[in-house]
Amino acid sequence: xxxxxMEAAIEAILFTMGGSVEVERIAxxxxxxxxxxxxxxxxxxxxxxxxxxxxxxxxLDGAFQMCTxxxxxxxxxxxxxxxxxxxLTDALLETLSIIAYKQPCTRLEIEKIRxxxxxxxxxxxxxxxxxxxxxxxxxxxxxxxxxxxxAFLRTFGVTSLDELPVISEDLMEEFKTQAEMEIxxxxxxxxAANSSDESDSDDSxxxxxxxxxxx
Numbered sequence: 626x627x628x629x630x631m632e633a634a635i636e637a638i639l640f641t642m643g644g645s646v647e648v649e650r651i652a653x654x655x656x657x658x659x660x661x662x663x664x665x666x667x668x669x670x671x672x673x674x675x676x677x678x679x680x681x682x683x684x685l686d687g688a689f690q691m692c693t694x695x696x697x698x699x700x701x702x703x704x705x706x707x708x709x710x711x712x713l714t715d716a717l718l719e720t721l722s723i724i725a726y727k728q729p730c731t732r733l734e735i736e737k738i739r740x741x742x743x744x745x746x747x748x749x750x751x752x753x754x755x756x757x758x759x760x761x762x763x764x765x766x767x768x769x770x771x772x773x774x775x776a777f778l779r780t781f782g783v784t785s786l787d788e789l790p791v792i793s794e795d796l797m798e799e800f801k802t803q804a805e806m807e808i809x810x811x812x813x814x815x816x817a818a819n820s821s822d823e824s825d826s827d828d829s830x831x832x833x834x835x836x837x838x839x840x
Contacts, residue, residue, distance in 0.1 A: 631655045632669050639682060639691035645775060647688045684784040685775050692779075711753050720746035721755060725777070725789060729759050729770035747771060755780065 626634070634655050638646060652662040666682065666689050673681045679697050683690055693701060713721070720743050723735050735743045750756035751771075759772040773786070783789065
């Protein structure tokens, strides 16, 4: 099989599969070794990057995927149903960062670092597909272990976790500080809600007293 034929075969594979395809599977399809296959795909990636094309190939931790270029988003949304944009709040970003650097980790380990309950944050990240269950810890209760997904790599534009920037202790302390501020805010909101309930209760008692007096 000639080089241009192998490139065409790879294009067909990636286009048809839609999602990412492991290098080993591509290599088997074009009957080449892994190193040669990677070189051929990288050559294709360069061609897509240099030409005015609407698609590109991205690398995702030992796999490749064909996808559209972000600069054509405005045209795409005119012909497809737009999904609601996922919003990553500070709490979600903190939780996601902890999972990315500490994985595999349990909810309890995440909460020890953040200093606040992280059930909602973890659940939302799982819903977004950025985090997933990757196993269970060999401990009493067998808690779930969480890790980042391929969607995480795709979303943040990295090919593997090795490309993540080195995190500093100062940043971890900042996470803890922000978590403590969340706790204080939640406590303040709860206190305000209780005060409002007590005020409403007092108003009800006054109205009831007036009603009895009129009788």
